[in-house]
Amino acid sequence: MTALTQFVKHNSLTLAFGTGFLVTLTGQAVSGHADFNNQLVAQGLHPLTFWQYLATSDFAVDVTENWQSEYLQFFLYIFGTVWLLQRGSPESKELHKGGVESDREQKVGDHAGTHSPRWAADRGWRQKLYSRSLGTVMAAIFVWSWLAQSINGSAAYNEQHLRDLQAPIPWTQYLGTADFWNRTLQNWQSELLAVASMAILSVYLRQRGSPESKPVGAAHTSTGVEG
Template sequence: MSKKSFFYRNSLSIVVLLLMAACLTGQFFTGMSTENKELAEEGQTALTVGEYFHSGHFIQATFENWESEFLQMMLYIILTVKLRQKGSSESKSLDGEEEVDKDPVPHKNAPWPVRKGGIWLKIYQHSLSLAFGILFLISFILHFYGSLKEYNTEQMAKKLSVSTAQEYFTNSRFWFESLQNWQSEFLAVASIVLLSIWLREKGSPESKPVDMPHNETP
């Protein structure tokens, strides 16, 4: 068997990361253009690239979305441990134990936490959800920081009083930004869970085999 190229072996992550980088670049420059247009209308100086990179407008917009994505993945991973959806390719089987439910067995090729055992194994057994939880928390904090910074910038431009972090945490604006994204992420998860019961995509691991009956769970 011929050795596969680096791109072939990692093409999924490479393509997705490139798409993400392209969209983030587009977001940055279109966001800067939008912000500078609003500043010009208010008679204020336009932001440079460096200034916009550190602005509340860019930080808030970026991490507001990242926060919801990481929350979605964390909860989806945790919920699919115990919850089921009959017929969905995103659900475990309704009956019996699956490979992912079995206790890990140490062997020479196992990840080192499995071979080490103890507390390292306990952490490693939940490391995927923990990682997404940490990423969610970091994004949530940065979203809050960016949103507060943008809000206070707007308040100062209007010659109104600014908010402290404690005051802004209960501001409906911040929670509106979060909840509008959270609900869309949960809708997306519900869509793939339910649509994969009846619809198929040949060759995709996210789909059931094309000839599998609708009521069967892989």
């Protein structure tokens, strides 16, 4: 096995979904450009080039409103599953392990191994920061993308107002509009439904070979067991 083949095999999950992301983002840009120009032509305005469209607030808000909902899901799921449990689900920890668990179970401080991350063995702020780094980064990306959505959404909203010969509104006022909360909540509800569905359906249904599923023959009551 060559070094390249081994790299692709060992990173195939990230590479496959990363490639899928780029392909679908390109498809969104192409279709969004066509739809945007159709609206401009219908209003008697000149269409934009593809590259001009990529710099518009309309394209930016469509992208960021989906990103913020996805990272909200990850952030809530990572932190929520520390304490919240679901009997029989592989998405849940075992029922007796709710909470942050002991240093021995988490292999930190004196219990860190020779191959543990260096900050895991630290007894100060580095360990505390590193032990919450995944959820913290997910939360930071969510906040950033939500802020980006609000700024770009405000710009797109005001552009439409100007086309309709209406006065634009400031960003702070846009945060209280139905447009902003409709964009936000329609994504949040779908992400929360998806997580809840995965948690309960994985109690009774199986997918052979997937770490997101229990082994096919595992009992429905088996909790925190992966295939």
